[in-house]
């Protein structure tokens with residue numbers, strides 16, 4: 001063993017010891033301990049991976065990123081998964097990929113989206129699911145959502161299609177799968193691209209298939225509130241292989257070259273191509289075939305993600321268990337609270353537990369009651385996004401009305417189910433809610 005290896009061993013040993021001492025679980029004191037709606041759940045494995053990666057000092061996406069991408073693609077049975085720096089970046093990449101010139105050559109859809117083309121999406125949404133649509137000069141067509149699933153009402157989608165509609169962007173809200181049987185059928189019959197926002201739904205299935213495996217592309221987020229985390233992070237699943245080069249190029253500055261960081265001439269034709277109107281043989285490393293970004297993540301992030309990935313099955317189980325316990329424990333209040341609705345074909349991987357108060361129940365009073373007991377609550381993201389100050393003046397079309405979306409904005413909130421909450425905490429949440437009534 002050389003000196004560096006010896007020191008590395010010592011550092012990692014100390015790191016494990018430190019994590020056990022500094023991040024030991026704290027005793028739960030009902031009403032005093034804060035019950036966050038989400039949070040990172042980790043042990044020494046994540047910190048050892050992070051420290052180890054920092055000692056390697058690779059920094060940019062490298063071996064850990066490659067390994068994480070392979071494992072994620074394997075989890076979904078997808079041809080490719082590309083790591084990016086957030087779920088928002090993943091959504092941007094998906095939409096930008098549909099607008100790339102070369103999307104015209106991708107089979108399985110209507111070709112490239114042009115400014116003014118439409119994309120169907122729900123009115124209750126996360127802002128950065130919608131923003132890339134607006135930034136790419138596409139027109140969002142809003143359909144109403146359902147109280148209970150909080151997803152876009154599948155019965156409304158086909159009627160929302162107009163002469164310029166080219167795509168559907170479906171988020172699986174709070175980890176509850178959309179009706180993918182209806183959405184895939186419509187996309188196929190009407191020749192539309194189907195995109196899935198799975199940022200809240202890692203591990204959820206519909207008809208036994210993971211959500212994220214249905215659309216041409218799907219996005220994930222690894223922000224700390226999500227099923228697994230690397231701090232900031234996200235990714236794009238590429239199910240339609242025709243998008244592979246486009247997504248990679250848009251993520252990596254728009255370049256035509258696909259060399260991994262630190263590699264040259266993977267294609268063997270670095271100085272032997274005729275591209276655009278460039279002089280023959282212009283260095284392929286600096287040839288740009290798309291208007292791209294730099295949305296890559298670092299190897300440090302991926303190193304954390306690898307340790308989290310190992311815990312994913314257990315995390316999903318814990319979320320499902322907490323969700324199930326809240327559901328059972330609140331059944332007796334169904335005349336006052338609308339509980340989540342789950343399609344029998346769906347197995348959610350819950351992000352949270354949504355509750356809609358029925359007529360006569362004051363949501364604000366219930367939220368205050370819970371927050372006073374240190375039980376954190378959240379609203380369903382932007383509510384009816386068209387009522388948000390930044391979105392009042394966006395170009396859009398509404399199909400039908402958005403009455404349910406307005407109700408969700410007014411009457412719905414959600415509780416945490418993340419793996420940091422155990423039986424004791426869920427019992428306390430149930431006790432407090434029952435006490436309110």
Ligand SMILES: Cc1ncc(COP(=O)(O)O)c(C=O)c1O
Nearest residue numbers: 086087088126171199221222223
């Ligand atoms: C449905 C949905 N899409 C996209 C995002 C954005 O992910 P990120 O925070 O990683 O940018 C979120 C964030 O929570 C989300 O809930």
